[in-house]
Amino acid sequence: MKPYSVLFICSDNAIRSPIAEAIMNHFFADRFIAYSAGSNAQAELHPLTIATLQHFGLTPPSQPKSWNTFLLAGAPEMDFIFTLDDCATNEACPTWPGGPLIAHWNVEDPSLRYQEIDRRKAFHDVFLFIKHRIDLLAALPMEKLAHLALQHHVQQIGQSTPAR
Secondary structure (H helix, E strand, O other): OOOEEEEEEOOOOOOHHHHHHHHHHHHOOOOEEEEEEEOOOOOOOOHHHHHHHHHOOOOOOOOOOEHHHHHOOOOOOOOEEEEOOHHHHHOOOOOOOOOOEEEEOOOOOHHHOOOHHHHHHHHHHHHHHHHHHHHHHHHOOHHHOOHHHHHHHHHHHOOOOOOO
């Protein structure tokens, strides 16, 4: 079976979406190929994104990318697109080729914490929060769910929070 293609979007593609890309490609590479992008991609990943991924033994993705990269001829066609911040959700999103399932999984921006120690913990928590949602997605019996049922399930995952 061909792996599902997944695009994670947050506006700057420097924190949440690259974390999601790295998690999915590390833990579920046998079933998913993940990418990340942003509507207003920064020049580089946030330093705490890199540190957090390395802390968990994951390889950070390459530099941030614009979502326009995935609209070009020859770009991979997505099966799923997840927006991870309200900014990306509220922007006028492009029309994605292939009719992917789209859901909003809002995740707090950990860079907004004032003190360094709080930011480090927030990045760690965001990693675990995103990992929880990706685990739920990976547990869905994709091949058995009709398109509309699958759409409902991926949207419900966006409402979930990990047990504390």
